[in-house]
Amino acid sequence: MENIIEIKGLHFSYESDDAEKKPVEVLKGIDLxxxxxxxxxxxGHNGCGKSTLAKHLNAILLPTEGTVIVDGIDTKDNEKLFDLRQRAGMVFQNPDNQIVSSVVEEDVAFALENLGVPYEEMRRRVDDSLKAVGMYDYRxxxxxxxxxxxxxxxAIAGIIAMEPKCIILDEPTAMLDPQGRKEVLxxxxxxxxxxxxxxxxxxHYMDEAADCDRVVVMDKGMVVLDNVPAKVFSQVDKLKAIGLDVPQVTELAWELLKAGCDISPEIISEEECAAAIEKLFNS
Amino acid sequence: MLRDITIGQYFPGNSVIHRLDPRFKIIITIIYIVMLFTGDNFLCLAVGAVFTFGAILLSRIPLKMFFKSVKPLFIFLIITSLINLLFMSRGDVLFEWKFIKITDEGLTTSAFMVIRIVLLIMGTSLLTYTTSPITLTDAIERLLSPLRKIKFPVHELAMMMSIALRFIPTLIEETDKIMSAQKARGAEIDTGSFAVRAKNLVSILVPLFISAFRRADELATAMECRCYHGGEGRTRLRQLRSAPRDYIALAVTVLFLAAVIVLGKLF
Structure with missing residues (x-):
């Protein structure tokens, strides 16, 4: 498989308005x-730079040092800015603050209107995206x-309508109730x-991360762990040290292991945990 | 309680008036205003009234709503008629008491003015009753688009209006929340003297403004992420297509205007 996102030696500092203050370095050399x-x-927990990293993926922020290449486009290339943003869509935390129009279908069309997509094509893409997220009846x-x-x-439909190769979601479920979280995930x-x-x-929800192909853990502007969920969560000590929790089942398995039981710490789902404990009893 | 506020007072429907192209509706409304102000006798006003009530009937919106639209301006109407009644010195004196002198011409002028204003309010309400605010904004943008040639920011203005409309319900909800939060902290918002309440309003406005600025910032980023770069080269999902009925409606309005002009000249 080809790399869609290539980040090399990414540093980023927020310039302070106050000239005497030193710029605050948020990202300190990320390769991903x-x-x-x-x-x-x-x-990562609050302030570790994960949102700042997300904003680099579609050129809302530009690196102070290093490069970010998305689908072959360097984010510093201003001429291909719209090309880039079309390929890497972004969904934010607060659903209210990213909906532009007073009618659902017009909001989904917003990006397409900006890109000058002709009417027939726009109509089709808006309808398809709304159906894809199950919101067609509310158009x-x-x-x-x-x-x-x-x-x-x-908001997701509005991004899908651009037919992106990549979607970056910045804590999309943080402000939702459990039902809403489930729907969105x-x-x-x-x-x-x-x-x-x-x-x-x-x-920052561990259970959301457990269902992914790969988990990248950030701390203080750096990537500290990068692996499949089971391998990442099995490093309970390390995660706790940087202020993160692990899924309950992983913690249980880890405690059992510490107490001397023969159990794998690479457990992330309840089913796996139940099976492992059953095995423990039977042996 | 704030949730009940309706903005623009739009009554969804599917009548002929609702389905007219909003651009035509705006033009027709302008012609209508001209029509009411060119006619200077009661016959002209009668023609205007026929036009108004005909359109109201076609819109299938209860007449009651139109009388309601006049209500807030009731005091204004009374003042207008009183001024006309008291300060019109021409004509035969009908009634005199101390400095008050009422003439027959004063009486007719004040009646004329009141009817004209009532018709004006009812007719223009029809526009907002049958057109949603967002469609109206859209139509204004398109009608004003020739002004772009003289660098008038038509698109920006329309975008600002539509975002304002979009965020009204959101901000109302937020105000509600802030009010509850401040009440829970003992702020007197519904009770107390006027001065106390006015002072406590600050405790609602400050958080509301701070949050509005934060929202604006986030929205701007989200719009940038979706390739927003002003009005240049934009296409639209909402298409405005004029149908034969729009031209018919316009022709009818122009005919009424012509009738009013002719009647004004004859009598």
């Missing part, structure tokens, strides 16, 4: 490659009539599976 079609979760509603999860799905997973869209999911 993401393959086409991968579902990657980026974990003429006003966003204020929708629940948080529905609004977030509309199911939608993201389906987009990944059915359309082969690369997903970069920024989150």
């Amino acid at each position: 490659d993401i393959k086409q079609g991968e579902f990657v979760a980026v974990l 003429l509603h006003s966003p204020s009539q929708l629940s948080g999860g529905q609004k977030q799905r509309v 199911a939608t993201i997973h389906r987009m990944n599976r059915e359309k082969g869209i690369t997903i970069v999911l920024i989150t």
Whole structure:
């Protein structure tokens, strides 16, 4: 598989308005490659730089040092800016603050209107995207009539309409109720599976990360762990040291291992955990 | 409680008036205003009234709603008629008491003015009753688009209006939340003297503004992410197509205007 995102030696500092203050370095040398079609979760607690990293993936922020290449386009290349943003769509945390129009279908069309897509093509893509996220029946509603999860799905539809190769979601479920979270996550997973869209999911929910292909853990502006979920979560000590929790089942297995039981610490789902404990009893 | 506020007072429907192209509706409304102000006798006004009530009937919106639209301007109407009544000194005196002098011409002028204003309000309400705010914004943008040649920011203005409309419900909800939060902290918002309440309003406005700025910032980023770069080369999902009925409606309006002009000249 080809790399869709290539990050090399990425440093980023926020310039302070106050000239005497030193610029705050948020990202301190990140190297990360993401393959086409991968579902990657980026974990980290507040202030670790994960949102800043996300904003580099479609040139909302530009590196102070190093390069970010998305689908062969350097994010510093200003001439291909719209090309880049079309290929790497972004969904934000607050569903209210990213919906532009008072009618659902017009909001989904917003990016296409900006790109000058002709009417017939636009109509088709808007309808297809709304159907893909299961919001077609609400196409003429006003966003204020929708629940948080529905609004977030509309926001996703607005990105899918651009037919991107990659979607970056910056804590899309942080403001949603459990039902909304479930809806949104199911939608993201389906987009990944059915359309082969690369997903970069920024989150601080461990259980969301457990369902991904790969987990990248960030701390203080650096990548500290990068592996499949089971391998990442089995490093309970390391995760706890940087202030992250592990899924309950992983922690249980880890405690059992510490107590001397013969159990693998690479457990991330309840089924796996139940099976392992059953085996433990039988042996 | 704030949730009940409706903006633009749009009554969804499917009547002929609802289905007219909003661009035509705006032009027709302008012609209608001209029509009411060119006619200077009661016959002209009668023609205007026929046009108004005909359109209201076609819109299938209850007449009651149109009387409601006049209500907030009731005091204004009374003042207008009183001024005309008291300060018109021409004509035969009908009634005199101390400095008050009412003439027959004063009486007719004040009646004329009141009817004209009532018709004006009812007719223009029809536009907002039958056109959703977002469609209206769209139509204004397109009607003003020739002004782009003289560098007038038509698209930007329309975008600002439509975003404002989009965020009204969101901000109302937010105001509700902030009010509850401040009440829970003991702020007197519904009770207390006017001065106290006015002072406490600050405790609602400050957080509301801060949050509005944050929203604006996030929305701008989200719009950039979706390749927004102004009005240049934009296509639209919402298509406005004029149908024969739009031209018929326009022709009928022009005919009424002509009738009013002719009647004004004859009598």
